[in-house]
Amino acid sequence: MSPTPEDIAAAAILVVVLAAYALFGGADFGGGIWDLLAGGPERGAAARELIDESITPVWEGNHVWLVFVLVVLWTSFPPAFAAVMTALFVPLSLSLLGIVLRGVGFAFRHTAQRLRMQQFTGATFAAASLITPFFMGTVVGAVATGQVPVHPAGNVLAAWTSPTAILTGFLFVAACAYLSAVFLVLEARQRGHQDLVRYFSLRATAAGVVTGALAGGTFAELSASSPYVYARLTGIALPLVAVSIAAGIAVLGMLWLRWYHALFLRVTAAIAVATVVGGWGLAQYPYLVPTSLPLAAGSAPTGSLVGVFVVAGLALLLVAPAFALLYLLQQRRVLTEADTDADLRLAAQVDRAPRGRPAAAPAPAGTSITRALVLAVLAVRVIRDVFSRSRRR
Amino acid sequence: MVAVVHVLAVNPVPARSQMGSSLGFHIILACFGVAFAAVTMTAEWIGIRRGDAAALLLARRWSKVMAVLVAVGAVSGTVLSYEMGLLWPGLMGRFGAAIGFPFSLEGIFFFLEAIFVGVYLYGWERLPPWAHWWSGVPIVVSGVLGAMSVVAANSWMNSPAGYTLSHGKLTSVNPVSVFFNASTPYETAHMVLAAYMVTGFLVAGVYAVGLLRGRRDRYHRLGFAIPFTIGGICAPLQVMMGDIIARFIATNQPVKFAAMEYVTTTTRDAPEWVGGIFINGKVYFGAAIPAFDSILVGFSPHTKVIGWDSVPASQRPPLVTLIHLSFDLMVGIGFFLLALAAWQAWWWWFHRRLLLTPWFLVPSAVSGVAAVAAMEAGWVVTEVGRQPWIVYRVLLVSQAVTPSTGVPITLGVILVLYAILTVVSIGVPMAMSRRWRRGTAAEEESEQVPYGPSPAGAP
Secondary structure (H helix, E strand, O other): OOOOHHHHHHHHHHHHHHHHHHHHHHHHHHHHHHHHOOOOOOOOHHHHHHHHHHHHHHOOOOHHHHHHHHHHHHHHOHHHHHHHHHHOHHHHHHHHHHHHHHHHHHHHHOOOOOHHHHHHHHHHHHHHHHHHHHHHHHHHHHHHOOOOOOOOOOOOHHHHOOHHHHHHHHHHHHHHHHHHHHHHHHHHHHOOOHHHHHHHHHHHHHHHHHHHHHHHHHHHHHHHHOHHHHHHHOOOOHHHHHHHHHHHHHHHHHHHHOOOOHHHHHHHHHHHHHHHHHHHHHHHOOEEEOOOEEHHHHOOOHHHHHHHHHHHHHHHHHHHHHHHHHHHHHHOOOOOOOOOHHHHHHHHHHOOOOOOOOOOOOOOOOHHHHHHHHHHHHHHHHHHHHHHHHHHO | OOOOOOOOOOOOHHHHHHHHHHHHHHHHHHHHHHHHHHHHHHHHHHHHHHOOHHHHHHHHHHHHHHHHHHHHHHHHHHHHHHHHHHHOHHHHHHHHHHHHHHHHHHHHHHHHHHHHHHHHHHHOOOOOHHHHHHHHHHHHHHHHHHHHHHHHHHHHHHOOOOEEEEOOEEEEEOHHHHHOOOOHHHHHHHHHHHHHHHHHHHHHHHHHHHHHOOOOOHHHHHHHHHHHHHHHHHHHHHHHHHHHHHHHHHHHOHHHHHHHHOOOOOEOOOOEEEOOEEEOOEEEOOEEEOOHHHHHHHOOOOOOEOOHHHOOHHHOOOOHHHHHHHHHHHHHHHHHHHHHHHHHHHHHHHHOOOOOOHHHHHHHHHHHHHHHHHHHHHHHHHHHHHOOEEEOOOEEHHHHOOOOOOHHHHHHHHHHHHHHHHHHHHHHHHHHHHHHHHOOHHHHHOOOOOOOOOOOOOO
């Protein structure tokens, strides 16, 4: 049985949402990783501040993409979702632990008063940023190698501890660090911190090289652990792999030449990561779990898939313009005539009475009569209602 | 296709406890996500309309608290969507395709909400006053629609509809019928009202404490009056809604209703039990109002009320005492909040000023906590009352639970983490309010909150 067009479309949506999470969530996690590697409290202060400033505006908002991944997966491909969630209970729980710890660490860090406490919450935030992508990587590795049984009877330890899965975990961590460092170069440039531009440029290059090496290693492992995926990666998905490699090299080149073009650099780095996600999706086709759970067998009824399409359409229609509005506002200059917090505080303290017209205008004559009339009518209606009901019974 | 139903001999109690505690935590934050924007925007509306600096300052500070709570809610919401699969693969594998549609809609609405919280925060100093007010409207709308979507998924578990099964496998799904199942209008209205009450009374409670401590300026009076009015308007509507829902449950899920009201055997002249513990077929320490339950269900003492003897013991919910007492607690608090709102309304009607005596403020200060307790009790009634079914009369909880053995561990971890998250979601706004009281205006200006502009980052 071959997959229907609806199945393929739903799978495509899943891959797009996964890529979006890899890009937006990945950059966030990477920020935490660089925070962890920034060194002692004094040496790393400048880098940490920049990371903090670039993450705070979207604090944990990017998890919405992850929620979409989960929801699209369980709506469109319920058996695959159930199998993955059962067999990979342990790494998924650990990645979830990372997500919660990250949120806690980040929230506390801004309110912690003492340095010791700040360091502790900061370390929690940073360590959690490492845990989550690593275990998500092992999950992807386990799926790609086809180690997830269709009807698992419980945790499958071997699935996510295979060399390929562990390598994929490290690959995810490196890719997050790489993506984030590239974005941070641009953030530093925008804020005019020349030393941090160099700092993150160096780290982006290093992370890029490590990511490339890990990708190569995983690729080599796949040839033995998942011949089907390997064959497709070197076959039909090869163009995507090539684009990814080219984009990765191009980013390294731009960094080396110090050509920090805000749009080009960002887009090229994003392409390098997104094409890997796309290549993985294409390499698995037409299987949800290679060679044991085909797309057609694991798909939801057409009605559910149509529901997913409608939601995806709504997302494009509603979310994209909303994002555009937010972006425009972020770029917009502060209105000069707007009241600041300070103005309001002053005004609220100086005259307690409202500045404009008086708050409680004296009630015009006649309102009390109207009020009494309304009350009377309501009361009569309620009483009549009660009685008419009891008569009917 | 292999359609083997694995009936697994796994104890679902740890998984149920974990789901219950995660939901019970998230729902409080969700209330703020649904209703806080409306409270904030009411303050802003008063502020712009009357040129009232105190109201505007309140609105601005509330919007910052809202951002913190939405951010924590994003984390606990992510946990929930994970847990749907981690804990209930048997449900998601079989019915994920049906239950998924309302969840994916909720994803959209939460996304919109988060983006517009960002717009609202950035907009304070970048948009003209009324344009800024309108930028908050999408938060209110998507909050309500998001709540409806998620509650629709829960309603579906109570009144499954919109799908066909053949040999235990889902063969067709109609997402619209899934969304608008029989329980949806009742549950969603009840929850949205609850969200407005919880938010209104909790925020009002904070300012009631301030008023009791002698901070009786306009800022605190408004900070109390605005949310209290919103909660107070919802209170009578909620009591009415609750009455309608109870009657719906009596026909739609009679066994749940029987557990709520201690109806052991199907009978006319069923008594209404107030309080009481159910042990070995008898109710102790309870007061029975003769035939009142029948009157509430059908407006006549002769109405027949279905008891839990109508189904075999294996299909009855456990812990009937918990269900009944939770129900009583919810109803009791509902009337307490209604009385409190009526008291203030009475005073306002005849005196045209706020009632701010300690006799009124002390109960008002705890009204928010009471509203939370009522809401949690209400969820206990729906969820425990549906047991042993996860999808009412279709799928048992024991068929849905994960076979993984690690759940007691994750339960322990979740409990610890949520204790910390609770401290965050109470502690961060408290720290903010302390800074607002003691710190300088410049410090407040440079305060950074999630989704908001960074002080140095204005390009």
